[in-house]
Amino acid sequence: MPASFSRRAVLLGLGASGLAAGAPGRAAAQNAYANLEGTPWFYLTDAEARFLAAAGDVLIPEDDYPSASQVGVVDFIDLQLASPWGKGDGLYLKGPFPDGATNSQGYQMPYTPAELFRTAISRIEEAEGTALADLDAAGREDLITRLSEGEMDLGEDIGAAAFFQELHSIVNEGFFADPIYGGNKDYAAWDMIGFPGAHAYYLSFVDQNVPYEKPPMGIAHIPGTRRSASLGASAGAARPANRTEEG
């Protein structure tokens, strides 16, 4: 991991190659972890971060609402892969891992989520010869489409479509999960769909045929703002150690 790491530089590098619909600075500007600028990723390498930002923005591109990378999905994934979940907590990993698993049998790859993302991304970039983030928009879309359809050889123990499911799942989680986990910056995803968040009391509304107008509030909502406190310094912590400090 480079000592002179800059999250901003990584994401700007994406913008320069045409990502984020011509708004090269926006990804960095909207990053939920601007306060982590200058610190290394908790788990990812720069190359992996660029892959995930580019892949995330193919899955959830910018329109009237921000893209995956613009709401901090790369930070979300980084933190998730560094967490106990990323290390395989809750995943039964005993062998053997025989050939011939059916789709009905679910996840059968001999990797923790962290290992899987590392291995699969490196195999994809190796097989393709060009980094995903360095392709133009059509090239990125094509690569992700081939991945989703299983039309890519990622070795005997990783099915392309199976890895795509993991990728799709974690990008989606990062976009829509509570902002305490690093994505969904300033409730962008919740604003987009109209989900008001974690402070939920609807006894007098539930039978009404009207829109619900209150803005979102997350688990660590900062009163008087449209923001959530974001995560503290340590990977894997689920919420800030001291919410009042930021509020």
Next chain:
Amino acid sequence: MAARTLPKTDVVIVGAGWTGLAVAKELSAEGQRCVILERGDYRHDAENFGGPEEHDELKYARHKGHMIDTPTKTLSFRNNTSETALPMRRLGSFLPGKGLGGAGIHWNGQLWRPLPSDLNMRTHYTERYGAEILDGMQVQDYGVSYEELEPHFDFFERVCGTAGQAGNVNGEQNDAGNIFEGPRSSEYPNPPMKHSPPQKIFRDTAASMGYHPFPMPSANVTAPYENPYGAQLHPCTYCGFCERFGCGYFAKADPIICIYDTFAEEDPIEIRYRSHVLRVEKSEDGQTATGVTYLDQNGEEVFQPADTVCLNSYALWNVHLMLVSGLGTPYDPETGEGTVGRNYAYQTIAAAGVFFNDEVWSNPFMGAGAMGMTIDDFNGDNFDHTDLGFVGGGYISANQTNGRPINYQPTPPGTPSWGAEWKQAVRENYLHHIGIVCHGSSMPVQGNYLDLDPTYTDDYGQPLLRMTFNFPENDRRMSEYLVGKAEEIARNMDNVRAVSTVNRAAEGDNYSIVPYQTTHNTGGAVMGTDPSTSVVNRYGQMWDHHNVFVFGACLFPQNLGYNPTGPLMGLAYWTIDALKNDYLQNPRPLMDA
């Protein structure tokens, strides 16, 4: 045998969920010393399930914070015996619990009774249609009737403060309720839940088509309430964090607030946490069990002797415990002999998705686990099965239960699953959609069963349970029929711009362990009146070891078109009644084999 033997207790109970806590509550009142062994930890609604922290979709709904850890306890799975079963490496299709309260913490609270004809299904269908309608299926009677169970269904509904509208009180029908239900001895203890605009449209449309809509019975309580044990419940806030979450509002009935909290200090009940039961030990003559061997919280293997052994873990794990203990005779799908693991069944789920225009606001984040508007016209044998080519059925219900943003992203048919078009569709439809679920029954067939895996082991070195299951042809036809009915209702609703359908049991699709369907695994240790086709008798007592009593949905000979908690708790109180009023005074087989 374990290194250390503990002092003997009267009753040892494996698992601190709904049934285990009910057994302890009721038998301790008879002076029985009860030891509950619980694999997980202590937890409590007041301390552990409060909002907003509990309202964390990633932690609880996605990463399943309240459920079993697969590295500790999982099973292997295959669709049929020609495949190699592989471990369920993470949770998906169903979500067993762990810790105090078990899966009763993260349920939705959809609280049903079976139909009278569900309980004597083989007899009923044979009389009405002739026995051949059940050919190829191992459908059986429960051996206990609706009339016998009714007081126990009624009691459990009061334990939960159930909210609903009766359709039949002592034979008197009320069209506002479920006119198909068996006669109940009393009204529901609380009025039904509120309903959202789409649910009212479903109600009116279904009624206009000649069906009989009614509010789904709900253990999400609608008024301040004190249950028969003295527990206090509060009205539901419709927060939308129900299934997969604990309820910090004390509004969703659960085993902790409804039963555990009412234990008194002087009650002879001891709960030991982080206690993983390895096997039930048998006496030398094999007639009874002597107690259970478990790993205590220090990892030490100890033996807990007991006069009575109650198996109250999740349906699947009860069967696992029998198999690793050598209790009963394992089922052989080739010969059809043996009973433990036989008649494993599931739930057959399909749904229609209704996409409204901007005139109708569902606001799906408002809801409750059992906020539903339901018809029962196609459940059980409420409709004529002549020439339909299947038996069974299910309820069809417009449910607004769990509209959280990661797991609830409805898009109309034809929408891609990612990219710009998908994003636009999610945004446009989130607030204007409702799902109509078809909650179908599941019939037992010879090739669907549970046994022990030859290859994979759990953390304790014991073989995993192995599940072999695919949807029987009967259930595929049933599900197709039901989803057709649901789709028809959906298309008749006003302000609808699109309708989607999904059928987990569609022709050509194998049952998959990946997408969540229901935590309604049933059978494997079924009850009955014939020891060659049941593990326990009609009292839940093992044929082979008369001091072992078995609880939970593993008792169901086939699965109902209803959620299992109400039926299985009715059976639990029935068994408890037999223990209290008969067996404990004179321990012996309660039926002749």
